[in-house]
Amino acid sequence: MVGLMRREWQALLRARGAVINPVAFLLLSTTLFVIAAPGTVSSDAAAGILWTLVLLTQLLALDGMYRRDFDSGVLEQTLVNAEVPFVAVLTRIFMQWMSTGFIIVFIGPWLGVLLGLPVAAVPGVALGLGLGTPALSLLGSIGASVTVGFSRGGVILALLVLPLFLPTLIFGAGLVEGAGLGRSVMPEVYALSLISLLALAIAPFATLAGLKISVEMQ
Amino acid sequence: MLSASLQRLWHKLGSPRWFVALTDGWVKALGWISLVLLIWGAVWGLGFAPADYQQGNSFRIMYVHVPAAMLAQSLYIGMGVAGFIGLVWRMKLADVALTACLPLGMVITALALFSGSVWGRPTWGSWWEWDGRTVSTLVLFFLYVGIYALREAIADQDLRARASALVAMVGTVNIPIIKYSVEWWNTLHQPASFGLTQKPAMPSERWLPLLVMVLAFYAFAGFIVLVRMRTEILRREMGARWVREWLQAGGPR
Amino acid sequence: MYFDSFADLLQMGKHGFYVWTAYGTTALVLVASWLSARGAFVATTRRLRQQAELAQRDAPTTHSTENNS
Numbered sequence: 440m441v442g443l444m445r446r447e448w449q450a451l452l453r454a455r456g457a458v459i460n461p462v463a464f465l466l467l468s469t470t471l472f473v474i475a476a477p478g479t480v481s482s483d484a485a486a487g488i489l490w491t492l493v494l495l496t497q498l499l500a501l502d503g504m505y506r507r508d509f510d511s512g513v514l515e516q517t518l519v520n521a522e523v524p525f526v527a528v529l530t531r532i533f534m535q536w537m538s539t540g541f542i543i544v545f546i547g548p549w550l551g552v553l554l555g556l557p558v559a560a561v562p563g564v565a566l567g568l569g570l571g572t573p574a575l576s577l578l579g580s581i582g583a584s585v586t587v588g589f590s591r592g593g594v595i596l597a598l599l600v601l602p603l604f605l606p607t608l609i610f611g612a613g614l615v616e617g618a619g620l621g622r623s624v625m626p627e628v629y630a631l632s633l634i635s636l637l638a639l640a641i642a643p644f645a646t647l648a649g650l651k652i653s654v655e656m657q
Numbered sequence: 658m659l660s661a662s663l664q665r666l667w668h669k670l671g672s673p674r675w676f677v678a679l680t681d682g683w684v685k686a687l688g689w690i691s692l693v694l695l696i697w698g699a700v701w702g703l704g705f706a707p708a709d710y711q712q713g714n715s716f717r718i719m720y721v722h723v724p725a726a727m728l729a730q731s732l733y734i735g736m737g738v739a740g741f742i743g744l745v746w747r748m749k750l751a752d753v754a755l756t757a758c759l760p761l762g763m764v765i766t767a768l769a770l771f772s773g774s775v776w777g778r779p780t781w782g783s784w785w786e787w788d789g790r791t792v793s794t795l796v797l798f799f800l801y802v803g804i805y806a807l808r809e810a811i812a813d814q815d816l817r818a819r820a821s822a823l824v825a826m827v828g829t830v831n832i833p834i835i836k837y838s839v840e841w842w843n844t845l846h847q848p849a850s851f852g853l854t855q856k857p858a859m860p861s862e863r864w865l866p867l868l869v870m871v872l873a874f875y876a877f878a879g880f881i882v883l884v885r886m887r888t889e890i891l892r893r894e895m896g897a898r899w900v901r902e903w904l905q906a907g908g909p910r
Numbered sequence: 911m912y913f914d915s916f917a918d919l920l921q922m923g924k925h926g927f928y929v930w931t932a933y934g935t936t937a938l939v940l941v942a943s944w945l946s947a948r949g950a951f952v953a954t955t956r957r958l959r960q961q962a963e964l965a966q967r968d969a970p971t972t973h974s975t976e977n978n979s
Binding site for chain 2 (some may be wrong): 911912915919922923924925926928929931932933935936938939940942943944946947948950951954955957958959961962
């Protein structure tokens with residue numbers, strides 16, 4: 440597993456664009472909102488806007504999650520040769536989160552402030568993003584695994600994955616809103632954790648099944 | 658003894674030929690039954706059920722909206738179950754069932770959304786509200802479209818079946834989660850939404866027609882799904898000898 | 911009958927447009943579903959029969975040998 444992690448980390452460093460682009464997108468789109476629609480900058484709308492942008496960022500980042508390995512044949516090899524393909528998938532998902540969700544946990548709260556959240560809410564927002572973004576990586580991985588073979592899979596990926604994101608969006612936005620208002624966010628914390636745990640239970644298996652199907656499509 | 662015959666039954670259930678033979682006799686009858694139930698329920702609900710003193714006569718839309726919404730969800734869950742059976746037991750019929758449920762499920766969900774909107778306008782004043790049920794039904798529609806798009810993108814039949822099964826299963830798990838999370842969100846943002854979530858107890862003169870209509874819709878769905886399953890089986894097994902023999906013996910009776 | 915006259919039934923106490931739109935659309939959807947399903951079935955069985963006829967025409971020799979023996 441450590442060997443896998445190291446290889447994934449190296450691949451990540453090599454493909455810096457894959458990391459920078461989604462983050463850049465998040466920054467850009469937030470800026471767009473602030474510039475083009477200053478009326479929306481308020482603590483009321485900030486929670487929903489921030490989370491929606493995080494979702495869209497994740498969608499962008501998911502597209503290439505398995506594509507490079509799929510095209511190069513490494514994916515097929517891993518599924519056949521790896522001792523425990525399950526671990527390989529889990530490692531990939533974890534690294535995907537490291538390159539998106541993890542970073543978003545740190546920059547997201549400040550973007551929230553840009554969008555109108557009070558600064559006091561920053562820790563709460565970070566917590567919400569930290570609890571919710573793993574679910575996005577996990578659930579998104581399912582959609583990515585099934586659509587990796589499609590030439591224009593991006594739209595289908597979005598169609599499959601956004602309904603899966605919806606509960607995380609609702610509770611995540613609820614947590615951010617609660618943090619902004621200063622009320623207790625324990626219900627949202629529980630819900631987000633539960634969703635992420637459920638995603639952890641389901642996603643690796645579903646991803647593995649999806650990858651096996653996609654590989655046969657080549 | 659019992660388990661042996663159950664096993665045999667289970668194996669038979671997987672056989673397309675047996676399925677066509679079994680349904681030959683009573684598919685048409687199911688169709689007629691559903692027609693009778695539909696007319697009976699509609700006439701009863703439209704003309705004979707007493708009007709709601711708050712909603713007036715618009716409540717009659719309930720007799721088509723509620724069955725449609727129930728059916729929309731049931732058909733998707735049916736696809737999820739079919740997907741599960743197909744993946745675990747590798748039953749050919751499972752994907753046939755999934756294929757058969759998809760088109761009807763999509764239009765019924767759209768109908769549920771449309772009729773709900775038409776019901777909402779005169780009754781609660783708006784064409785659309787964001788609450789647990791409307792959002793769940795809307796997302797359900799997207800879940801259907803997702804499977805449809807997925808199937809269109811995969812050419813190989815077996816791979817298409819497995820991918821649809823996977824997505825349908827995940828989607829089925831998602832449905833109650835979405836419903837719960839939207840309802841929870843509502844308790845925070847719409848504390849006093851009467852009428853949308855509350856359902857006062859209905860006198861029997863008003864829910865009996867609903868029962869009839871629900872049975873009618875489900876019977877109709879069963880009829881359509883069976884017809885489509887038979888069509889799909891014949892399409893897939895076109896070269897098989899049993900199909901030719903079945904045709905020669907009279908085919909669809 | 912809940913309503914006093916047929917005109918009242920159509921009117922539905924000023925909700926007539928909504929009720930009949932809903933029921934009309936439902937009827938449309940159900941009928942269209944039935945026609946679509948039935949059409950596909952009929953087309954498939956028709957194709958099957960055509961194929962069976964073609965197969966019979968292409969293999970007359972098997973039948974004649976069977977008849978002779």
